[in-house]
Amino acid sequence: TQLLEQSxxxxxxxxxxxxxxxCNSSSxxxxxxxxxxxxxxxxxxxxxxxxxxxxxxxxxxxxxFGDARKDSSLHITAAQPGDTGLYLCAGVRGTYKYIxxxxxxxxxxx
Amino acid sequence: ETGVTQTPRHLVxxxxxxxxxxxxxxxxxxAMYWYKxxxxxxxxxxxxxxxxxxxxxxxVPSRFSPECPNSSHLFLxxxxxxxxxxxxxxxxxxxELSTDTQYFGPGTRLTVL
Numbered sequence: 182t183q184l185l186e187q188s189x190x191x192x193x194x195x196x197x198x199x200x201x202x203x204c205n206s207s208s209x210x211x212x213x214x215x216x217x218x219x220x221x222x223x224x225x226x227x228x229x230x231x232x233x234x235x236x237x238x239x240x241x242x243x244x245x246f247g248d249a250r251k252d253s254s255l256h257i258t259a260a261q262p263g264d265t266g267l268y269l270c271a272g273v274r275g276t277y278k279y280i281x282x283x284x285x286x287x288x289x290x291x
Numbered sequence: 292e293t294g295v296t297q298t299p300r301h302l303v304x305x306x307x308x309x310x311x312x313x314x315x316x317x318x319x320x321x322a323m324y325w326y327k328x329x330x331x332x333x334x335x336x337x338x339x340x341x342x343x344x345x346x347x348x349x350x351v352p353s354r355f356s357p358e359c360p361n362s363s364h365l366f367l368x369x370x371x372x373x374x375x376x377x378x379x380x381x382x383x384x385x386x387e388l389s390t391d392t393q394y395f396g397p398g399t400r401l402t403v404l
Contacts, residue, residue: 185333223295223381223395224334269334277322277347277388281334 184208185272185282193288194260202255202285204270210280211273213246213253218267260289294318295396297382303402304372312367312399314382322388323365325357328379328398340365341388372403 185206194200204213212231216224228237230246230253237244241264243256253270270282295316304310316323325337339347340359354376356368365382379398385391 221300222397223383225395226392229392271334277324277339277385279334279336279393283333 184280185270187268187270187282187285189285190283191286191288193290196261196289196291197259198289200257200260200287202257202268202287203252204254204282205252206272206280207251208272208274208280209250211250211275213250214271214273214279215244215253215255216269216271218269219265224267224269257287260287262289262291265289295382295384295394297380297396297399299399300397301400301402303404304369305404306372306374308372309368309370311369312380312382312401314365314367314396316363316365316382316384316394316396318384318386318394320384320386320394321362322385322391323359323362324383324385324393325365325367326381326383326395328381330378334381338367339388346388369401372401374403377401377403 188203212229214229215227217227218224228244233248233250235246241258245254265288268285271279298313321342323340327335327337336349337351338357343359354371358366379400381398382396383393385393
């Protein structure tokens with residue numbers, strides 16, 4: 182059973198475009214994390230959102246946690262080739278129980 | 292070296308071979324994790340160690356055998372694997388066994404022939 186569905190699965194855009202990636206679940210999480218994974222590397226944590234409705238910004242990236250803490254979105258403004266990678270959301274239950282999403286593979290073309 | 296390192300980075304093995312994956316963290320963390328990342332499935336937690344003690348075995352087949360001799364080192368011993376075990380095996384560590392930030396290594400790309 183997929184607990185965290187990400188959409189879209191693949192995304193190829195031109196440099197300078199905006200995009201939004203979604204992470205949806207029917208389950209409630211105590212917090213949600215977003216990671217970026219580049220080829221040949223492990224995932225790197227970008228942000229953790231904890232409160233329902235919380236919005237966090239990291240330069241051109243904006244993360245939002247849904248009011249009911251079941252879903253999240255990642256919006257990238259003016260995408261750059263350096264944003265290319267696999268974006269993973271991970272819902273946290275309890276202490277260390279991370280449930281990872283299905284992933285969104287982003288390619289930004291110069 | 293800093294962070295979390297994993298060796299080897301790539302491994303090809305036959306179904307009857309025995310091999311081991313090694314993970315070392317240089318962060319002074321107390322918790323370490325093994326994850327499996329397959330092409331068509333989400334990242335899956337396999338094992339969790341806290342202060343060298345195993346606290347989680349996420350229904351992993353016995354052909355995968357973890358070992359944690361100290362808080363800085365974690366091994367995954369492999370024997371009689373199946374082709375469907377081919378995947379990227381990622382090690383991670385965190386300061387405490389909680390929702391502390393997990394730091395991932397670069398992974399070992401395993402291919403089982």
